[in-house]
Amino acid sequence: MKYFDYAASTPLDEEAAQVFVKASTEYYGNSNSLHDFGGQANELLNHCRQEMADLLAVQETGIYFTSGGTESNFLAIRALLTSAFKTGKHIITSIAEHSSVISVFQQLEEEGYETTYLPFNENGVINLEQFNKALKEETVLVAIQHGNSEIGTLQPILEISKICKRNNILLHSDCVHTFGKMDLKPIAKAVDSLAISGHKFYGPKGSGLAYINPQLNWLSFFPGTVHEKGFRPGTVNLPAVASMTVAAQKAYNELQMNHQHDLSVRSAFLRGLAPIMSHCIIYDALNEDQLPSTVGLRMKGIEGQYVMLECNRRGFAISTGSACQSDMHAPSKTMKAMDVKLKEAKEFIRISFGRSTTVNDATELAAALTTIIKQTLNQ
Known part of the structure; x- marks a missing residue:
């Protein structure tokens, strides 16, 4: 079986796995404990915090370790809303955001917030003119995913950031799909918060972080919490943090x-x-606005689930979109954002490459897809 679903999850790096075991067996103290075992664990935790801050070129005081992208998105958005620059209850996001962002926005709507959901253009990118038109005096927060996890397009976060700053609006970006694939220092400098997840770049599952600009005075979603400076409850998973x-x-x-x-x-x-x-439609952006590791496409007239199962039967693991919604039998949110009709949207499949993918592997997958579509059309 050849793996083409790296956008869903990656294998744990061998060196990272060794560090996980070492931290589990040698640094097992609670990092909040006051004895020497706790002190050793806390020293390692702070070292990891500084190392991750260095990779993003941010202050280590803004780094908070979490269980992954979903928790990071949720808590970061909640934190920003407690430190908004102005009064208002209007928030903006995109139709194609990860479910962890969509779900928190739906919660906020029940709490009285008004949400504007932006579509994508034909290249899978938010139109800045439409973004500007969506702004209101009451807009306090924008959450836009940096890299789309289904087709790999990159959103104009730097431009969006400039607009937000001019209008005293806080900006969060889900960077789960881009961290480890490109240098995020410019993005980290431009946003007020971001989220990443370890298992997307060969780290362990159940690891991630949120960055929040230390200049913001946010309030904890969980009052009385002491771990991660009140950002989240529960003992920090130090082995996962070190491995990540x-x-x-x-x-x-x-x-x-x-x-x-x-x-x-x-x-x-x-x-x-x-x-x-x-017979194929490839969804991608232009030039540098596209992550090469992700290919989103449709095979006209053939449901993506059928293609995925046929590929699996032939020894190739692909997907029909985000793994976080694959069991819901719903069409890709990205296809919806691009105004692709329901029947066509269900034809969507995603191919994603990783370190171990070879040119020969990719050629073999293309040959298998060619066979599948020819056989299906000739039936």
Whole structure:
């Protein structure tokens, strides 16, 4: 079986796994305990905090370790709302946001907030003119995903940030799909908060972090919480934090190499689709606004779930979109954001590459997809 679902989850890096075991067996004290075991654990935790802050070029006082992207998105958005620059109950996000962002916005609507959900243009990117028109005097928060997890398009966060700053609006960005694939220092500087998840860049599942600008005076969603300076309850998972930190450092050290690798694999895959390209629709952005590791596409007239099962039968693991909604039998949110009709949206599949994907692997997958579509159309 060959794996093409790295956008859903990656295997744990071997070095990161060794660090996980070492931290579990040697630094098992509670980092909040006052004895020496707790002190050793706290020292390692603070070291990891500084290392992650260095990767983002932010202050370590703004780094909060969490259980992953979902918790980071939820708590960061909640924290920003307690430190809004002005009074108002209007918030903005996109139709294609991860379910963890959509769900918290739905909660906020029940609490009296008004939400504007922005669509994508034909290139899978938010239109800045539409964004500007959506702004109101009462707008206090914007949450826009940096990289789309289904088609890999990059949103204009730097431009959105400038607009938000001019209007005293706080900005959160879900960076789960981009951390480890590109340098996020400019993004971290531009936003008020962001979220990442360890298992997307060869770290352990159940690890992640939220960054919140230390200049903001936020209130805890869980009053009385002492862990992570009141950001979240529960003992910090130090082995996961240490393991994630090692995986993050390795990802940053290999950014350029992995980017070139993904470009080569993507090119080979798309070349392999040439015989059936007239039956395919590839969704991507232009030039540097596209992550090469993610390919979102439709095969006209064939449901994505059928294609996924046929690929699985042939030894290739692909997906039909975000793993966080795959069991809901709902069409891709990204397709909805791009105004793709329901029937066509159900044709969507996602191919995503990783470190271990070879050009030959990609060529073989393209050949399998070619066979599937030819056989299906000839039935």
